[in-house]
Amino acid sequence: MFNFMKLIQNENMKIYRRPGTWVMYGILVLMLLIVGMFTKFLLDDPSGQVTGADNNAQIQVTIEDEVVMNENWREAVHSKNIQLQMLIDDPSIPSAVKDRYSQEIIINQYRLEHDIPPVETKSYWGYMTSTVNLISLVTMFTIIVAAGIVAGEFSWGTIKLLLIRPVSRAKILLSKYIATFIFALSMLLALFLFSFAFGGLFFGYSAIAQPHLVFASGEVIERNMFTHLFMLYSLSSVELLMMVTFAFMISTVFRSSSLAIGLALFLMFTGTQLVHVLSQYEWVKYILFANTYLVQYVEGTPIVEGMTMTFSIVVLAIYFIIFNALSWIIFQKRDVAA
């Protein structure tokens, strides 16, 4: 076991001793900063309380601004509920969507009763939840790392010296796989910590204790925002897990990092669109990309009716096993020549 930790140490050394890796961290932090500044200074406030001349004042006094919002949110929530009710009365809308709308109405009523304002885009939690989207950037970077971690050894020629050590090929591949996900985790951690810091910098921490409301088993429950955020991170990381495993498989099977990066990113960006285009067919639900976005079961409606979280998890598990089995079998059997 001690030996195995050393293998992971080796892989980490090979990841972090390359400047490219640090460029990726740099880009991530830069993006967080840009999203923060954009949200703070450029985005029009959707509720419309702050307009024109007030904008400059708002930059300086964040706290006061929040007070202003606190006073006006009730009206906005109230009119939102009326809108939702109208939609529910519309017969052309499917019942699954209607269910979600009525749940939202109940949550909104709970807000009004218990004086819990919704999360505004231009707020600490608004920023924190919007930066969850940057997980796709983390996925992209991890795909790049996964694509290079096996194929790189082949293109550098170092695979020959790597595989003539008293360590089984399975262990070497596993250490690479694990190191890839250590990289992903550290990037996710960086994403969280920097958005935590920038969130505070731009919007202050005054709203940090604000709860997240969910509708579960017939009643509204107050949840810690951090728990909610953690759930968003975990669910969004499912796509990361699958696409990185896919890239790792391509990297191992074809020994080409550019193919692995290209294919994985192409599928990542077009896969979901493809699924949407084909969503009228029943078999679409067996496609990987119809299942990777698990958030759809929590905050939305599934692409194909009748899909459930359990179904998706089973499908994902099958893909996961196939990808890894391919990587492992081929890496073990491969003749390392030229």
Next chain:
Amino acid sequence: MIVTPVVSINNLTKVIKGKKIIDDLSFEIYAGEVFGFLGPNGAGKTTTIRMLVGLISITEGEVIIKGKNVAKNFEEAVSEIGAIVENPEMYKFLTGYQNLVHYARMVNGVTKQRIDEVVELVGLSERIHEKVRTYSLGMRQRLGLAQALLHSPSVLILDEPTNGLDPAGIREIRDYLRRLAAEEGLAVIVSSHLLSEMELMCDRIGIIQHGKLIGVQTVNDFVNGEKEVLIRFQVDDHELASVVLKEHYPNKKFNINGEVIEVALEKEEIPKLNESFVNKNVKVYGIGQTSKTLEDKFLEVTGGDKIV
């Protein structure tokens, strides 16, 4: 006491896509010797070495390193091997030292002290903390040697170790390998197509061509092994001389090259033929032996057709 070989290769065969790349190779290598694996490009040297170190699978036969089967007991067998396969490709973005640390982590019992020792041994102390990117080919060879020696193996396998080195570097490697074999008792396997190089470096040489082992001989036998030696007679009348020759040896082939007539003879036949020449009034101005270099021999053995 029976000397047991460190490496035994038994009936080693490799078939790729129905083609026999390596055909029934068998030989043994003992501690303290430098074994040369000689063959033209594409003869199967590197393929054989890849099988020795477990990089490619063995179709038939077996490789036993210190009693351990490479195919069945890979981890144990390969821990006795230090090797450079083809060029010593290292992680260029790491320093030489970090490269060694990397490989040291993959075996048990390599201390920091041992790393320093090996660095000293290959003479890289001054540049070891610089990135490999900045190294010359010679320095990379040294670093390659260092990673191969790190875990004190019993067998050292080097594929074309002198490739791309300058004469001084070649000499250094050669002396170094000889010393390792003599002093540390390592079994060293060196592959090359550079014949003159092998002659100076190796104790025994195995010649491989088209995946088959043509023969294994000690270097001395190799050069002086033949009974018949090519003898040159310098004569005034080569036509007369050839008539005399045909009388004596109706079946022997000979070359006429101006005044020089070349024929392969055993030692005792030389004065006899000379006597006949003199009796038939062929003037003999000189008799000489053309010594065969290993290169001639090699070309002869391998047919000389596949040399690049």
